Amino acid sequence: MANISKKVSWSGRGDDRGERTPLLNGAEDGKYNRHVLNFVFQSLDYDNSENQLFLEEERRMSHMGFRCLETRRWVICGLIGFLTGLIACLIDIAVEKLAGYKYSAVKQNIEKFTEFGGLSISLILWAVLNSAFVMVGAIAVAFFEPFAAGSGIPQIKCYLNGVKIPRVVRLKTLAIKVFGVICSVAGGLAVGKEGPMIHSGAVVAAGVSQGRSTSLKKDFKIFEYFRRDTEKRDFVSAGAAAGVSAAFGAPVGGVLFSLEEGASFWNQMLTWRIFFASMISTFTLNFFLSIYHGKPGELSSPGLINFGRFDSDSVQYNLYEIPLFIIMGALGGVLGALFNVINYWLTIFRIRYIHRPCLQVMEAMLVAAVTATVSFAMIYFSNDCQPLGQDNTEEYSLQLFCADGEYNSMATAFFNTPERSVRSLFHNPPGSYNPLTLGVFTLAYFVLAVWTYGLTVSAGVFIPSLLIGAAWGRLFGILLSTITSSQSIWADPGKYALIGAAAQLGGIVRMTLSLTVILVEATGSVTYGFPIMLVLMTAKIVGDYFIEGLYDVHIKLQSVPFLHWEAPPTSHWLTAREVMSSPVTCFNRVEKVGRIVDVLSNTSTNHNGFPVVAHTTENDEPGKICGLILRSQLIVLLKHKVFVERASSRLSHRKLQLKDFRDAYPRFPPIQSIHVSQDERECMMDLTEFMNPTPYTVPQETSLPRVFKLFRALGLRHLVVVDNENRVVGLVTRKDLARYHLGKDGLEELHLAQT
């Protein structure tokens, strides 16, 4: 938390800190949540605290030492990739097995009852099976680790942006996440298993790079050098990239995802390591899946979702199709925005009324049952029979009321894992689906997917988006070839399915470069790069007109102080003086323990960074800056009782080392847990050795965009504002910058609130 005691509000709204609004709850009007920044989120310290201890350690290190560190980083990245790939493999196999059992059971049941009637029993069986799976998953999430809910991408976005989201990179979260996603996909919900992979990769990275697990209370005593936010965040980027890579078989896309979401500063070696982790991840998955499928060494499944091979004939597109693609992009943007708006209101409804875990589990079970029912009804009432192909790619082809040698085409879309349905829509030959089936399917699946996203289950939105898009895209293609009534190049509906899928996904998540590359890598062919880029761009422009992307909607709903790439364009009016928090609580170089304890214990401010000044007087004259010290550092100092009085009796007390700080990282004890006696309160503490002696500073006249750029480029947590005498006059933190955003009527300022 920033040193926000009094806020000089440029917009004249005055002091807004008095309001204490419960997070996401009890807001009088629904819109309110969008104008709040939550007070509790803390930032990562991406900037190294270069204090004396740190410099001594760095200076002691030889050239070989740095080489070893670098090698260790590579090893860690390799491990991250390997473990992420293994997890992806586990999820894939578990889902395949469980879904296989379920569909076989239901299929047998349906076949049994088709002739005699009594299909309602099949429906009930299906619904019960679905609900059971989902119930197990939802209970795990709702009761044991609510942070494992959803895809985890918004959380990882925030983490990479520099916001410390509590519990997000814990081992327990990973376990629940993996278990939950298996249950929800096997439970037939309109979800994918790809999004959670990104979160899983990030957790793996955070765990491996620290060489210990605080959840398991196990310290391997390795990689201790990396126990700080700077290094950890770099590894988490690699983990997220490995996750994307395993999910989509898209190593380059993974790197770009990490960069798009996280990088404040591009470093070639780091990027190359991230790429290494991504490559290892997709390779591991590919390798183990090839063994599982009984064809070891035949590396044909680089990702969890495989778009299948687009043959060279169908891959071509013509110049005159480009306007059509743009139209599809716009359509995707509109549908995506619609998705996001509905989901936004639904989420607000959920926050307000469905916040008890058991209610959440029940809602998830309800959705599972409804999904089964809708699917069943659609299959039942559709009479779209198609002849069974020679290759018989449909694993669970349902004959139902079709003639022998035919199957129900609606069932291929519903009676299947969504990944397979997507692939069918891309590759089944023209004529496999009739337009009505596709239309009804799009509508039904759209509703189900909107309802499902945000449930208290672990699940992703990529695959449902792709599926919706592929369905209406294919429909679009079929209609086109009907209108032109020629069997020309138009007639390949698979191509339009791909473009539709891209448009819909782009309209919902609004990722740009990384998504283009992910989709191109997933199709395995670079030929579609240009149309996919055009479609994603159009979808983003059109969609942004209505509402932000789905992840951003959810980030805003969480009131996270998210920093965008640049300051809002019209913010040159503001200077550091207006933006900063002041007055700032400062410490002297040699400070009384009592004062430190009092300041740290003050729950109403809960500051995290304190400028150290040469001399503070009790009157309002500010002191000259000579350093910056963090709450976490002070806590460690207090815990080890590094007081000046004790230092004189040197023999009794060893010198504090960087290791003591690393051991306490990342869960520094709260101040309340540290006992300081009345005698000790009178002692003094010398902060010189531990503070960062060269914090970044800016003068008061610096414009907001300039402050923003410095803050963002260096991943700062605190930026000290000084006057021309170098005296501390204010402190800029993440929340001070994230408050400003561009609204409909120009620059707007968000309120700060605390849960």
Next chain:
Amino acid sequence: MANISKKVSWSGRGDDRGERTPLLNGAEDGKYNRHVLNFVFQSLDYDNSENQLFLEEERRMSHMGFRCLETRRWVICGLIGFLTGLIACLIDIAVEKLAGYKYSAVKQNIEKFTEFGGLSISLILWAVLNSAFVMVGAIAVAFFEPFAAGSGIPQIKCYLNGVKIPRVVRLKTLAIKVFGVICSVAGGLAVGKEGPMIHSGAVVAAGVSQGRSTSLKKDFKIFEYFRRDTEKRDFVSAGAAAGVSAAFGAPVGGVLFSLEEGASFWNQMLTWRIFFASMISTFTLNFFLSIYHGKPGELSSPGLINFGRFDSDSVQYNLYEIPLFIIMGALGGVLGALFNVINYWLTIFRIRYIHRPCLQVMEAMLVAAVTATVSFAMIYFSNDCQPLGQDNTEEYSLQLFCADGEYNSMATAFFNTPERSVRSLFHNPPGSYNPLTLGVFTLAYFVLAVWTYGLTVSAGVFIPSLLIGAAWGRLFGILLSTITSSQSIWADPGKYALIGAAAQLGGIVRMTLSLTVILVEATGSVTYGFPIMLVLMTAKIVGDYFIEGLYDVHIKLQSVPFLHWEAPPTSHWLTAREVMSSPVTCFNRVEKVGRIVDVLSNTSTNHNGFPVVAHTTENDEPGKICGLILRSQLIVLLKHKVFVERASSRLSHRKLQLKDFRDAYPRFPPIQSIHVSQDERECMMDLTEFMNPTPYTVPQETSLPRVFKLFRALGLRHLVVVDNENRVVGLVTRKDLARYHLGKDGLEELHLAQT
């Protein structure tokens, strides 16, 4: 230039500014050049000077205004892509035509003389034709624009790194470059036309984004807002990316190239625009080439080099092949290092003895003639006859002494543009080449390529590298299948040719992520991503053990102050105090014109940035910082005679505007061209309105890595070092940071020299 007047040298070498060594010339020992930084290179101002004029303009601008700017940026990027694509198309068609004429003529001649003997006449014809083409190209380069020599990639790397290389982004350079590359490729040199595309794209970008050409003295009065280094560099990144994209059909690779070389700060919107330019570029090329080839709309040539389609059967690789790939990578690293070492010594030789333009032209002609002779000899003495395939893909297949229906396979490698040869090596069926042919070809082409790179012609090194690698890679594959004597998966030599090409190219240029993506995109299949990455990584590690990459070698030979990604690892010992230049020449807020003119005219210092202080006294007490002003700004002020005395008679003199600075950008007149009378020398100038009031500052104790990070992340040109009273004590510039590098014995310091 920095304010370097006295250098406190930590290594105790003392003042090294006295030495005045001519650039790259006359050095007593050859190694000397590697330990020098050239004094004349200036930096780009990537940091905006946020002075009052700028802030006023920004504040006047409405939200709509910013939208318009953003739209204009997109339009410019589209234009950059389009024009770059057109240029690529022009080069491609011109080379095809010219080379076609040449090879037809020589082929006819050879066929005529094969029966009767007298082939020496054919040889002479070939050599003369080659030399003639190369002569024209070399004359254009050597006499009209020496900066158009080579691939231009080192120059663009430097530009994106933030070094202002003179004349590098001029229209004239582009014209000579394009003309030169057509001549050298048509002249049969061992060069490619891909590298120069990157330079061409960059020039196009610099031209288009400024809305005027200073060479043509034509100002279109558009895009005036973008006339500053910050914006221009962003567009140049887009141009370079568009160039890569057109050269290799690799839009994502292009973006990554720009980022790897240039980005100090990743900005999503910027990246997305760069990607747009890249996409448009490859699309334009593709579209126009498809028209040229008579199949409009069939978009099958996304780049100048096309690796051809790797079919799904040959694309597969097996796990046990991976160690082989790694061995090939190591081999590529060694061969690449050998290439670079030889080329390094050759370049030093050239710098010392071949610096007169006519000598340069003669050397180029000699190389062209030798290339023809070697090629002819190899074709003549090889008796490797192969049957003509059904498809007859060899356009200029030479029968020579082969039986009817057969052709000389050595001729496919030599009697062809290098792009076609690469493709043949990748895709010709097993058995097309015999091992001896390949071995001799590798050796001969290696020598020719080493000799050719660095000639005073416009040419790239990508294709020769690929060709050498493809040749020994294919040889490797053939030997493998001979050893194992089974027609298993090993037997596909095309795969090994691809891996060899990647290894060789990686060993020479040492690019990492971007090169992987470029090669993957050029093959059009993502399957080879993992092996290519492994190979490039191995090649880089092995090669770096011996010598840097080819571009870095040439950058070092030019003594460019190039900033790497991070400070050398063992540099925590150094602080800003040791690194900075001091004392600094400062100006007062209101300064006497005479003093300004004197300081600017002092050729021995040639400073470019001057801290503005509240009050300088003549004694050694430094003043408090209150701003920073650039030489270019002072020049404009002097030119417009913005003196305090004149300001009082307001009517006579309009207020200076940002436009006046933009009009003078980028070629600010030298101080000598501005006449200041003796009276005017006594006037005062108020700098307050024009200086940057909030320059970045650091305290003296800041460690070098911290200074480096700030400098690099924000793309600074000057960083003011202050004491704890905010008084100016030093200035850190690019050269102060680039001086330190990691040598064999730890940290080393480079000398500064001036041409």
